Structure formats: structure tokens, C-alpha cells
Amino acid sequence: MSLRLKMLQVARLAPQLLSDSTDLVKDFVLSKLNDDGGFQDRVGESDLYYTVFGLECLIAVDAEIPNEKVKSYLRTFGDGASLDLVHLTSLIRCWSNLKCDFDAEGLRDAFLKQLERFRSVDGGFNTEEKAKVGTGYAAFLVYGALQELKEPIKNEKLLIDSIQELQVGNGSYGMTKGQTEGTTPTTAAACVALYDLGIKDLESSRKWLWNNYNLKGGGFFCYSKCTNARPSFNSYSSSYTQYFGRTV
DSSP states (O other): OOHHHHHHHHHTTHHHHHGGGHHHHHHHHHHTBOTTSOBBOTTSOBOHHHHHHHHHHHHHTTOOOOHHHHHHHHHTTTTSTTOOHHHHHHHHHHHHHTTOOTTTTTOHHHHHHHHGGGBOTTSSBOSSTTOSSOOHHHHHHHHHHHHHTTOOOSSHHHHHHHHHTTBOTTSOBOSSTTOSSOOHHHHHHHHHHHHHTTOOOOHHHHHHHHHTBOTTTSSEESSTTOSSEEGGGHHHHHHHGGGGTOOO
């Protein structure tokens, strides 16, 4: 099962908690769908990154998705040659949410070629092209995209080494090598990728993540000395902690 499907498996529990409010959530999310088939960003423009969350929210609450409308929007990006890594992997994930047959659409090989633009010299992946070292977040994004394309990881050990070199002594993971403090999003992303790649000994990282959980507020702190929990980090962490045998 891909990372996307594992996270959706958790998200599909939402209607049990929402109960009678489920239809209100459906209506709200659909109200953010623009006429061109993309979901709105913070200023109301269609954006692939936000379209991922719009689609997966609808899937989580078992709402009907206007497939053809969304497909028209996705097709405007072609093979993603003009996109950065975040939006390229978002495009692939959007197509997967629509149960796309990548071979039938003539997209599989094209997407694989575009993903290689972000391969780093050390065998990992980076959000910047031709980077010397990879990042855990980029590895997480590409690893998930490769799963959707049913493409095995090339040089798996190099990818694992690239991620592990980002670990800080306290168990957290930084965005780049040499950082002295990791963040919740980068640590969660690195841990999920590593766990799925067969690295199970992540106890120090699990403890670090849970130390950043705000028991009173219900959110996750960005890093260990942060004083304000931010809801935006919950989407990274609350699903990812399922991997470590504990539910928020």
C-alpha cells in the first residue's frame, strides 16, 4: 500500500468524528473548487498543491469528485516539465486520486523523467535541481510519487543514507545537512520514508515527535523550543505517528 493510501486510510475515519457535520465539510471543500477544475489556494487561485488536499478531503468524507472537471485542469500541466518538485509530485498525486492509468494516459515514463530532474549527487532527492545532497522532505515526496507510478527505487541504499545523514543528535531531522535542530515536518517526512524503506529503529525520532505534541492545544510544535503549536503541522504528524504505534 502506498504512502498516499495509508494516509487516506486514517483520513477516512473523519466521518465518524464529524457525524452530522460531514455534509458541511463536503459543501465547504466543494465551494473551494474553481471553474477550471483546480482547488483554491489562500488567495483563491487554483493550485496543484491545494488540489491534492481538496481531492483527498473529498475522498475522506466519501464525497463525489467531479473527475472530468479536475482532469481538464490537470491536463494543462502536461508532463510537469515546468513545475517545481512540490507541484510535480502534487500533479502525480492528483492523478492517482482520480485513479489514473498512467500508462494509458501516456504519463508514466514522462513523469519518471521529470522526477529525475531533482535527483541529488548523493543519490537522494532535493527540491532544487542538480543539488549535491538530498533532503528528507524531497525524498518523502519523490518516494510517494514513485509508489504511485509503480516504479521501484533505484539505489535504495544511497537514498536511505542520504536521508539518515540529515539526522540531528536529538533524533530530529533537518531540511539540510549540518543543521543543529530539526523540525516536525522534516522529521516526520524523513521517518515515514525511512520506515517504508525498511528502517524500523526510529525510537529516538518517535520520542522527539511526541515531545513536540501539545497535549493542551492538540497541535504539534514546529521544533522543540517553539511555544506555539501550529495546525498546519498536524497533517504531517498526526498521520505519520500511526507508523510508530500510537494514535493522536
